[in-house]
Amino acid sequence: MKQKVLKRSKKAALVLMVPTATFLMAGCGQEEAVQTAAFETVDQCAAYFNPEQCRADLGQALTMHTQVAPKYTDKAACETDFGVGQCETPAQAAAAAGTEPPAQAQASSGGFFMPMMMGFLAGQMLNRSGGQLKQPVQAQPLYKSRDDRSTFRTATNTPVARGVGPTYIKPSSVQPKAAGTVNRGGFGAQAAKRSSSTKSFGG
16 A cells, blocks of 8 residues: 555656646746847947947957957968958957057967957847846857858857847847867858848847
8 A cells, every 4th residue: 555655646746747847948948039239339339329338348348259259279270160361369359459468468379269359249228118228138249150241149159140230139048158169160160050030049
């Protein structure tokens, strides 16, 4: 009798767990896409948002650029993914952004190459009901692969926008991550596959 009760308890537990698991999975899949925007310059951003916030977002993206951009051990490998003349060393990027003195930046280059920053994701969204600006996503650098020059992508190769202006993305899909070393074709080869014609990116 004790064994039968035990078996029934286990079955009941399994039955109760299934709806809970289903609910959790459904909740994960229902993340709402939020409005943000991709820009190449502060002037473009200022047409939609406060210029001061635009400058702050660009500054954050420039600072983050050397940290999150995919790194390559040689220039040719980087240009295979991003195009001739579209790669730089971390030292060059840091010096251009003014985040490190030229001599210091040169010493910290580490012999790697990375794609040039082609734009930035503004960490802003217009709350239409309240008319207030929020920060649902983090401002960050954007890139364009050689295979797909029309699409802005994050450092992790997530497409976020086709062209300048507002776009809708899921915040969890654009969380900045520390850069890793990429093999030849590691970024550009995936570009065409990850392109999407939908209005919402990041899903």
